[in-house]
Amino acid sequence: MEYKRLGSAGLKLSVISIGSWATFGQHVDEATSRAILKVALDGGINFIDNAEIYGDGASSAAVGNLVHGLPRESLVLSTKVFWGGSGPNDSGLSRKHIVEGLHKELKRLQTDYVDLLFCHRPDPNTPIEETVWTMDNLVRSGKVLYWGTSEWSAQQLTEAYAVARQHHLLPPQMEQPEYNLLQRRKVEIDYLPLYPLMGLGTTVWSPLAAGALTGKYNRGEAATRTGFDAAWFKSQRLKPEDLARVSLLLPIADGLGCTMAQLAMAWVLKNPHVTTAITGATKASQLQDSLKSLEVVPHLTPDVLAAIETAVQ
Numbered sequence: 001m002e003y004k005r006l007g008s009a010g011l012k013l014s015v016i017s018i019g020s021w022a023t024f025g026q027h028v029d030e031a032t033s034r035a036i037l038k039v040a041l042d043g044g045i046n047f048i049d050n051a052e053i054y055g056d057g058a059s060s061a062a063v064g065n066l067v068h069g070l071p072r073e074s075l076v077l078s079t080k081v082f083w084g085g086s087g088p089n090d091s092g093l094s095r096k097h098i099v100e101g102l103h104k105e106l107k108r109l110q111t112d113y114v115d116l117l118f119c120h121r122p123d124p125n126t127p128i129e130e131t132v133w134t135m136d137n138l139v140r141s142g143k144v145l146y147w148g149t150s151e152w153s154a155q156q157l158t159e160a161y162a163v164a165r166q167h168h169l170l171p172p173q174m175e176q177p178e179y180n181l182l183q184r185r186k187v188e189i190d191y192l193p194l195y196p197l198m199g200l201g202t203t204v205w206s207p208l209a210a211g212a213l214t215g216k217y218n219r220g221e222a223a224t225r226t227g228f229d230a231a232w233f234k235s236q237r238l239k240p241e242d243l244a245r246v247s248l249l250l251p252i253a254d255g256l257g258c259t260m261a262q263l264a265m266a267w268v269l270k271n272p273h274v275t276t277a278i279t280g281a282t283k284a285s286q287l288q289d290s291l292k293s294l295e296v297v298p299h300l301t302p303d304v305l306a307a308i309e310t311a312v313q
């Protein structure tokens with residue numbers, strides 16, 4: 001495994017990490033979750049990504065149980081606040097919800113602090129000063145080590161940075177955008193000025209486009225997602241034009257002697273602005289397969305990258 005600094009921060013994250021959304025607490029039984037976590041830790045993954053909304057807290061609670069007893073310093077645990085429930089103060093980025101959402105997550109994760117706390121989405125109904133001030137307070141209190149955002153626009157991030165600088169508060173250190181062969185704009189274009197300006201790190205999500213980039217749907221396999229996730233998956237991930245792109249990528253993976261998942265993951269890891277790619281798995285064998293993408297990265301020569309570019313354009 002390789003480890004990379006989170007932007008200009010000193011914290012180091014494994015370049016492949018695991019998210020709890022599909023993997024822990026709701027879609028997968030406990031024995032399988034344990035097997036996936038073992039593959040992750042044996043493979044050198046040190047970062048587990050969580051959010052208060054995943055399984056309405058069930059995913060974080062499962063992670064808390066699974067990592068209980070492991071040395072805390074060997075793990076980087078995150079959570080994200082924004083969607084905590086349906087009451088008037090159970091969502092958004094008010095001081096009240098951020099603090100209460102974090103406290104609930106600390107209990108579920110059975111820890112005194114999270115390494116990373118993300119604002120899961122921007123909140124147009126809360127002054128940015130209130131959010132930045134609250135995050136600064138939480139870092140100073142020791143309950144959070146670094147704070148950041150998820151799916152904020154470059155403009156919103158710049159505003160948060162300016163507010164922090166103006167009031168001598170800690171600015172956001174990392175952003176969590178989607179980044180994969182089918183979804184590229186924020187990481188490759190929008191945030192470009194922010195990497196040097198803010199020392200911004202990125203913990204990108206869905207490197208495999210939730211499975212669409214593994215090629216299995218081109219082979220006619222049925223999606224495993226259920227309930228709300230199933231409808232979302234079908235409309236957002238199985239678009240015919242995206243599956244057509246994947247069909248053009250499959251021969252490139254064959255030519256490299258790797259799986260389509262490994263090609264997709266290696267391509268994400270090749271981007272120097274990616275600190276870590278947060279993947280998911282519902283079987284231990286999937287994560288074993290994805291971890292081997294580290295061996296594929298050196299084979300992404302300029303010619304291979306050009307062929308990939310042609311396939312996805």
Ligand SMILES: NC(=O)c1ccc[n+]([C@@H]2O[C@H](COP(=O)([O-])OP(=O)(O)OC[C@H]3O[C@@H](n4cnc5c(N)ncnc54)[C@H](OP(=O)(O)O)[C@@H]3O)[C@@H](O)[C@H]2O)c1
Nearest residue numbers: 019020021205206207208209210211261279280282286289
């Ligand atoms: N900040 C945000 O707004 C946001 C949004 C979404 C996700 N996230 C984070 O990102 C994490 C990962 O998201 P994701 O689950 O969409 O990641 P992903 O890595 O793009 O997709 C994971 C899915 O791909 C399939 N898969 C994984 N490895 C495979 C392999 N080697 N071969 C074949 N299939 C494979 C599995 O699908 P099947 O289960 O169908 O087999 C697995 O559930 C989440 O847990 C969460 O922490 C953040």
